Amino acid sequence: MKVAFLGPKGTYTHQAASEYFESFEPVPCDSVEDAVESDADAAVIPFENSLGGSVGESVDLLRDKDLTVTGEQNVEISHVLASRSETIEDIEKVVSHPQALTQCRKKIKEHGWDEKESSSTASAAMSLDDGEAAICSAKAAEINGLNILSENVQDKSSNTTRFLIIGGKEQKGDKTSLILEPGKDRPGLLANMLSCFSGHSVNLAYIQSRPTRDGLGNYYFYIEAEQDKGSEEFENAVKCVETYSEVKVLGSFKGDKK
Amino acid sequence: MKVAFLGPKGTYTHQAASEYFESFEPVPCDSVEDAVESDADAAVIPFENSLGGSVGESVDLLRDKDLTVTGEQNVEISHVLASRSETIEDIEKVVSHPQALTQCRKKIKEHGWDEKESSSTASAAMSLDDGEAAICSAKAAEINGLNILSENVQDKSSNTTRFLIIGGKEQKGDKTSLILEPGKDRPGLLANMLSCFSGHSVNLAYIQSRPTRDGLGNYYFYIEAEQDKGSEEFENAVKCVETYSEVKVLGSFKGDKK
Numbered sequence: 001m002k003v004a005f006l007g008p009k010g011t012y013t014h015q016a017a018s019e020y021f022e023s024f025e026p027v028p029c030d031s032v033e034d035a036v037e038s039d040a041d042a043a044v045i046p047f048e049n050s051l052g053g054s055v056g057e058s059v060d061l062l063r064d065k066d067l068t069v070t071g072e073q074n075v076e077i078s079h080v081l082a083s084r085s086e087t088i089e090d091i092e093k094v095v096s097h098p099q100a101l102t103q104c105r106k107k108i109k110e111h112g113w114d115e116k117e118s119s120s121t122a123s124a125a126m127s128l129d130d131g132e133a134a135i136c137s138a139k140a141a142e143i144n145g146l147n148i149l150s151e152n153v154q155d156k157s158s159n160t161t162r163f164l165i166i167g168g169k170e171q172k173g174d175k176t177s178l179i180l181e182p183g184k185d186r187p188g189l190l191a192n193m194l195s196c197f198s199g200h201s202v203n204l205a206y207i208q209s210r211p212t213r214d215g216l217g218n219y220y221f222y223i224e225a226e227q228d229k230g231s232e233e234f235e236n237a238v239k240c241v242e243t244y245s246e247v248k249v250l251g252s253f254k255g256d257k258k
Numbered sequence: 259m260k261v262a263f264l265g266p267k268g269t270y271t272h273q274a275a276s277e278y279f280e281s282f283e284p285v286p287c288d289s290v291e292d293a294v295e296s297d298a299d300a301a302v303i304p305f306e307n308s309l310g311g312s313v314g315e316s317v318d319l320l321r322d323k324d325l326t327v328t329g330e331q332n333v334e335i336s337h338v339l340a341s342r343s344e345t346i347e348d349i350e351k352v353v354s355h356p357q358a359l360t361q362c363r364k365k366i367k368e369h370g371w372d373e374k375e376s377s378s379t380a381s382a383a384m385s386l387d388d389g390e391a392a393i394c395s396a397k398a399a400e401i402n403g404l405n406i407l408s409e410n411v412q413d414k415s416s417n418t419t420r421f422l423i424i425g426g427k428e429q430k431g432d433k434t435s436l437i438l439e440p441g442k443d444r445p446g447l448l449a450n451m452l453s454c455f456s457g458h459s460v461n462l463a464y465i466q467s468r469p470t471r472d473g474l475g476n477y478y479f480y481i482e483a484e485q486d487k488g489s490e491e492f493e494n495a496v497k498c499v500e501t502y503s504e505v506k507v508l509g510s511f512k513g514d515k516k
Contacts, residue, residue, distance in 0.1 A: 031367075050474045056311045057360070074474060098356050098375065102314070109289075117356060117375030160474045188456030190465065195453065198446030205475070207448065207467055216308045216332060216418045217463070 001168070002027050004040035010122035010140040012075055016163040017044045020073040030119070035166075036061055042070070042168035049077070049161045051154070052102040054208050058164070059222050062179065062250055063210070069177040069251040071165030074258045078159070079104060081150040082125055082141035083133035088149045095124040096135035103154045104135055165253070173252040175205060176229040178238070180221040181212070182245035189244060190221070196240030197225060200233045205255070228252045259426075260285050262298035268380035268398040270333055274421040275302045278331040288377070294319055300328070300426035307335070307419045309412070310360040312466050316422070317480050320437065320508055321468070327435040327509040329423030332516045336417070337362060339408040340383055340399035341391035346407045353382040354393035361412045362393055423511070431510040433463060434487045436496070438479040439470070440503035447502060448479070454498030455483060458491045463513070486510045 003021055005013040007028020017024060021042075029035040032055075035043040045061070048054045061067065079100060083091060093114040094101070100121050101108065108115060116132070118124040124134035125144045133149060134140070141148050164177075182189055197204055206224040227234040229252045241247050261279055263271040265286020275282060279300075287293040290313075293301040303319070306312045319325065337358060341349060351372040352359070358379050359366065366373065374390070376382040382392035383402045391407060392398070399406050422435075440447055455462055464482040485492040487510045499505050 048469070048474070050469050050476075051471050053314045053469050101375075115375060115377070117359075117373060119373070156471055162474055187459070187461040190462065191449065191452035191456040194449035198449040201445070203445040204448065206477075209465055209467070211306070211308050211311050213309050213414055216306070216420055218308075219464075 001025065001042065002040035004029050004035040004038040004043040006032050006035055006046070006120050008120070008122050008126065010125070010137060010143050011120045012077055012137060012161060013044050013046055013163060014122070015137065015139070016073045016075045019075060020044065020071060020165060032057055033061060036065060036067055043166040044073070044163050045166060046099070047162050047164045049099055049103065049159070051156060051159055052099045055099065056210060059208055059210050062177070062222065063220060067166050067250065068170060069164050069166060069253055070168045070171045071253045072175070072256045073163045073165065074160050074256045075163065076159070077103070077154065077161050078138070078151070079121070079135045079153050080138050080141055080148045081133050081153045082136055082146035082148050084128055084146060085131065085133070085149070086147055090131055091133045091149070092131040094133050094135055095128065097121050097124070100135045103159055106155045107153050162256070170251060171253050172228050172230065173254040174226060174228065175255045176225045176227060176234060176252040177250040178223050178225065179248040179250065180223060180241060180245045181248070182220070185217070193241050193244050196244075197237045200237040200240065202227045202233050202237045259283065259300065260298035262287050262293040262296040262301040264290050264293055264304070264378055266378070266380050266384065268383070268395060268401050269378045270335055270395060270419060271302050271304055271421060272380070273395065273397070274331045274333045277333060278302065278329060278423060290315055291319060294323060294325055294424050301424040302331070302421050303424060304357070305420050305422045307357055307361065307417070309414060309417055310357045313357065314468060317466055317468050320435070320480065321478060325424050325508065326428060327422050327424060327511055328426045328429045329511045330433070330514050331421045331423065332418050332514045333421065334417070335361070335412065335419050336396070336409070337379070337393045337411050338396050338399055338406045339391050339411045340394055340404035340406050342386055342404060343389065343391070343407070344405055348389055349391045349407070350389040352391050352393055353386065355379050355382070358393045361417055364413045365411050420514070428509060429511050430486050430488065431512040432484060432486065433513045434483045434485060434492060434510040435508040436481050436483065437506040437508065438481060438499060438503045439506070440478070443475070451499050451502050455495045458495040458498065460485050460491050460495045
């Protein structure tokens with residue numbers, strides 16, 4: 001099967017795909033949006049990081065596009081500082097994906113390095129100028145013949161990114177993704193919607209508010225419930241929420257316990 | 259009074275400060291963190307944008323540091339594309355703050371421009387190479403003698419950023435910021451906490467979940483309640499939430515109705 005992800009090869013998303021699928025034909029794409037719109041059988045997208053928080057673009061894609069969520073994969077992110085230079089003193093600027101730069105904020109501040117954004121951690125490693133170092137995977141450093149000047153450069157050791165699997169075969173599972181789009185706000189609305197879940201014994205694993213892009217103060221909610229979408233509890237919770245809000249169920253999947 | 263903000267002069271944060279304070283001595287800083295840690299009398303920080311969503315770094319600073327929120331200021335963001343070049347066909351790369359790049363995703367994709375991150379929209383305008391254009395305010399283009407190649411380059415016209423005022427005199431108001439840090443999750447916890455507010459007739463204007471940076475699956479919540487912190491309703495709601503969670507009240511302020 002073909003699996004699309006934010007390329008080039010060597011990104012953490014590529015690594016997530018390798019951990020989730022036993023074998024696949026890699027389809028590296030230029031953006032997360034291109035990955036979910038490609039004609040591959042499935043796509044893997046970064047969704048949240050334990051330091052940087054949710055990936056807003058990915059949450060918005062789930063709202064905007066007609067996508068099915070069929071899985072998740074947690075990947076431990078351990079960044080290295082890699083460069084053509086041989087000593088860390090030569091480094092003036094670090095290059096990486098914005099989320100990776102966020103994850104290494106302490107080290108960057110400590111050394112006073114300038115920052116340069118790249119479209120992925122892997123592409124950062126591919127085109128470095130003098131005095132520049134990439135924050136990337138050890139794999140990407142190896143592929144590009146770079147010197148590893150420092151390992152584990154992220155702020156905290158427990159840095160994990162959760163990826164979602166989009167498309168492929170619909171799954172049964174212990175988690176279900178859904179989007180709540182309540183339209184006009186009124187007092188107590190979110191409390192009432194969430195009470196539909198707790199009232200029907202459906203626990204929530206994750207909630208994220210995002211702007212609807214229709215002006216400040218209007219939000220939609222991405223939620224993950226700890227139930228299969230076919231369960232009676234989940235169906236009742238959704239019927240209850242539908243009295244308050246538009247609901248889009250994106251699919252069930254097995255939670256990654258790692 | 260001295261007011262700190264993410265510099266250089268000409269940033270939208272500088273503009274927000276000018277709209278909020280009648281007169282002040284500007285203290286441009288290198289980062290949002292430096293601004294809240296400076297010895298100025300107050301600081302202005304970007305907090306959420308109607309397209310890009312919340313500014314994670316700012317939310318985390320409110321949790322991590324001992325700060326008081328005393329005001330908010332909404333600013334309409336209208337970006338221009340500004341360059342030393344005279345025609346848009348010469349542009350190969352756009353330079354701006356990551357949030358501004360996110361806000362102009364459509365235009366950037368349409369033209370196939372490469373992206374380069376800068377620490378602010380104003381700094382992007384200060385050091386452009388050939389073939390580069392900054393996404394910045396008209397003010398920053400003017401200060402730096404650039405040609406405006408296109409106006410209103412953001413995805414949607416209703417693009418507003420909300421800034422928070424940190425420090426200065428404590429205020430009474432119709433909004434109060436607080437942080438809920440529930441520690442260990444259990445079924446229905448968020449629904450129960452939010453019911454404390456609705457049960458005491460305190461509406462919520464905003465809620466944002468953020469990772470505690472202690473591993474995937476642990477979150478804290480930034481909330482804005484539509485009550486002064488001295489009101490009986492608010493005090494009762496907080497007493498109720500405190501039976502579920504640690505609560506840090508950050509201050510009350512007058513909501514910007516704009």
